[in-house]
Amino acid sequence: MILDSLLVWPTGSIWASVVLGLGLVIVAYKTASTIASWHRLRHIPGPPGVGFSKWWMLRNTLGGHMHLATKTACKKYGSLVRIGPNQLVTNDPDVLRTLWAVRSPYKKGPFYEAVRFNPARDNLISMRNDTLHAELRAKMAPGYAGKDNESLEAAMDKEILIFCDLIERKYISTENDYRPVDLARKVQYLTLDVITALAFSKRFGYTEQDTDLYEYIKITEDSMPVMMFLSIFPSLALVLQSPLFRRLMPSEHDRVGFGKFISVARQVVGDRISSDKPHRRDMLGSFLAHGLTREEAEGETLLQIIAGSDTTATAIRTTMLYLMSSPAAYQRLANEVRTADAEGRISPGVVADAEARELPYLQAVIREGLRINPPVAGTMDVVVPEGGDVICGYSVPAGTEIGCSEFGVQSLSSVFGSDADVFRPERWLEAEAELAEDPESERLKRMTSTWNLIFKYGKWQCLGKEVALLELNKVFVELLRRYDFSIVNPNKPWHSINAGIFIQSDLFTKVTRIPTKA
Template identity: 25%
Template sequence: MLPLFSAVAALGVLLSVTLLAAIWRAFFPRLASVPGPFAARFTDLWYAYRIYRGGFDKDNRRLHQKYGPVVRYGVNRFSIADPLAANVIYGPGSKFTKSSWYKTWSAPSPHAWSLFSDQDAKRHASNRRQYQNTYSMSALVHYESYVDECADLFCQRLSEMMASDSWSRPVDMGHWLQCYAFDVIGMITYSKRIGFLDFGEDVGDVMRNLGDHLAYASVVGVYPWLHPLLSTVRNWLAGSRGKGRQFIVNFTQECMAAHQAKPKAEISIPEDDAKGEPQRETVDFLSKFVQKHSENPSAFTTYHVLSGCVSNMVAGSDTTSISLSAILYHVLRNPDVLNRLREEVDQHSPQDKASPHITFAKSQSMPYLQAVIKEALRMHPATGLPLERVVPEGGLTISGVFFPEGVIVGINSWVEHANKAIFGDDADTFNPDRWFREDKGRISAMNRHWMPVSVSQYLSSILGVPDYGLAMLI
């Protein structure tokens, strides 16, 4: 009986110490005065449950409406709603690093990095430089023909539905926009559509597994120490193809293998012409990655090739489809906006039927289109959680509160975009005209605090290509 008694006593002591530590953290440290949900003082389960339930973007806004510019949403997690905070936390030269929440967005290995999840600031910066030329806007515009091909097929599918009896039934435009986004990803990455628009369905369960990955990583990221065990068990139970992110990785490897088996995979990157001007031949991402690897295999490894292609699948499709869905949703709900936008599009549409598409360059001279897109992404940014960062050594004062080093702080784009001091008293209303106000100072302030999450996402939503500034920023 003695060993059993000792074990029970030891367990009792452990639970008591844990409880006392939770009480101490909740009420006695310097940050105890920061308001927030009572349960969040003791456990991060409150935050994890809210993510699991969905709608934390709205929860986060309500917290600030109730408690003010600094609120607690976890034991060591604090959300900031202060116009001066964004530049401090995310701006150039910031020493804030990504929190442990990002660990679940890649494989549970210190060597399995991705641009989105990498907590190693030096490695992240080095890898970002490796990819930045491939993902620059000047490079992305060369893929317009691929985007046009998918857009034409998308329109064809809509016409077919309108001509059939299926048009009398509801059409899930979110699903079709994700089909479109995925096939654009396939075109620019492998010079071939994956087939979502061709069949109108989730080819190979890719969408389902991407959704599973996003849900899993968001919730388990609150307790990242569970990730090595849970991801191993999930993949084992799912079989040889894995589940969630591992499924996407395996699917990407299959696409890469099929691409490389074709003769066209052997093409090289076009060299500059005699005048030093770059050639305009469209070369898919994988071919560029393979070429870059062959030129410097030690710097741009085979893992760089795979990681770039996986990022296309994970980061590109979801943010693009969400952004396009938000734009369509708000335009259809506002008939006056729809009519005004339609007039501008008609005015700028090419008369030459052989080249009917409005180019990216042309779209820049369409101010109302730009304002509609910008306003839709303000109302519905692609991410709904605080972009967590860890306070650096020495601590820092933000919005009048001193945060010791190691504390997690973050800004939610939904909270920032609802700030009436920045976007006006009608910040909760979809109003593209706010971007045409005569007050240049107000316009400048709105631009500084518009974070959907990045300017490149704004550009990508127009062109229909993946947003890599998003991955680099958050």
């Protein structure tokens, strides 16, 4: 026994020393790498502790208010702010135009890995190779521009009328019948039907059935905490997309959620390719006619659902909320729409896009609604190229990730005035009037070029911009020519969190018919 103890004890002591030594090496390495990471960007200001960990980013992201945190940070620390060990954010419009320019050497950051729907294939957003991205974008641009789609506006008109019919059937309040409606949810039904009608030529019928078909919205909202976490730690997305975990991802075999959309997309694209008219004049037909493969067409139609429905729904919800909260603005827009209707300046069915563009206050409201709450508020990081760069007067080393504080950009008092945090559509009309009086005035040009950054810029400008504006031009006119809207609970009008895109619900609204014309 004594001999055994003498033989075992030294061995155990050696292993304990080895383990302790390895632990000390790991701690020393992590400490050195943390200090080195802090040191390379130490000259750029930011909130306390951001140089040592991503805790500040994680806390604000999971709290659903990263968009406001970056806005506040830029106001406090300047136009270039450090928010993580290797992460910066800017609210400078000129810097963003430089980073996003067509010939910019900046590339998309690792964040984009997390927005792959198919682990084996990129889509237009997740694609980080600029050459491949430009090629795919060129094939898709005609479909988004409407050049190959003769019925785009008519298809949208049909969905808007179905949406108005839903309100008419189920959600009109009268003196004797109070029927509040969650406008946030119903608006998303509309935008889902619009985008599936345009993308698939096969509307899902959310509005008609007045329900969350396939639980798409519920499952999308439930999965947001995971997506928010992956946006901070994008390397984990590659783990989830690996063959080991791929079966946990949405699949065409799912009966609900995003997987159901994958199944429908594959069926619709397959049916179209095997039909006698694969190049029918709609968005899918345009994609195929310009060279998208079957797999690319499936992926891009799925992308349209998320990028097209959620963002447009946010724009409609937010603008309606701010209008209902601003009686003077609401009444001015309602008067403009109803006067145009009474004078026959807008079509009796659904307003034409060209007619809506002639309503100046409507255009100001649309711009102000998008400005006050940009629908896409993720930082969307890009990577500093080899050789580094000088940004906002700071030397920034290669490999650093730089994101955009879109809420910070759109609230710049130097661009939009001292009341930039206020929803006030009149600022756009004032800038137009100033330009009319003084052709050399730069105010409107500066406001417009900054506002356009909502849709990004250059090589990453949103292809769906004109389709989204077309929908907004029609929706507000058709709602306000028929109905009046008021918030049910002004103290807590809705629930809204930011996950790069917005998750919004419980915008309970009272809807009444406007008085019938004599």
